[in-house]
Amino acid sequence: MKKIISLVLILGLVITVSAQKRKRGSNFSVEQKTELALKKMTLKLDLTKRQQNRIRPLLAEKIADRKTFKAQRKANKKNRKKLSREEKYERKIAHLDRRIAFKADMKDILNAKQYERFEKMSGRKAHKMKRKMKKRRKHKEQIHAPERA
Numbered sequence: 524m525k526k527i528i529s530l531v532l533i534l535g536l537v538i539t540v541s542a543q544k545r546k547r548g549s550n551f552s553v554e555q556k557t558e559l560a561l562k563k564m565t566l567k568l569d570l571t572k573r574q575q576n577r578i579r580p581l582l583a584e585k586i587a588d589r590k591t592f593k594a595q596r597k598a599n600k601k602n603r604k605k606l607s608r609e610e611k612y613e614r615k616i617a618h619l620d621r622r623i624a625f626k627a628d629m630k631d632i633l634n635a636k637q638y639e640r641f642e643k644m645s646g647r648k649a650h651k652m653k654r655k656m657k658k659r660r661k662h663k664e665q666i667h668a669p670e671r672a
Contacts, residue, residue, distance in 0.1 A: 553590060557583040567644060568637045577632045585625060 551559070560582050561575055570578065630638055
């Protein structure tokens with residue numbers, strides 16, 4: 524009887540652990556991600572067809588850049604290669620330049636009311652990501668913290 528109960532508990536534990544493992548992200552292509560992002564923006568900003576056509580290539584470029592960056596980061600992680608200070612600095616400068624260019628392009632495409640709404644959306648998204656990363660870092664620190672006696 525004890526063996527059966529322990530077997531059921533172990534089986535339940537294994538199923539629970541395996542059910543919690545899930546793949547992050549989606550398997551959408553760059554074009555699909557672009558269309559989804561464009562549809563969301565259209566709903567939130569009430570974009571015209573002309574504005575949609577002007578924003579589509581900007582979003583596609585942004586999503587493609589994100590995908591290549593993610594692949595590079597994954598390769599560096601596998602090789603256990605740490606970036607030097609200069610490489611980190613250059614990468615950060617390039618990222619900020621791309622953000623500035625995207626923001627300027629959006630300002631040219633959108634009217635004042637839409638751009639104001641776009642800024643609010645961007646601010647909320649950035650704040651949400653900051654909170655999420657802070658929570659993730661805190662969780663990692665708790666896991667990897669040395670045991671205190």
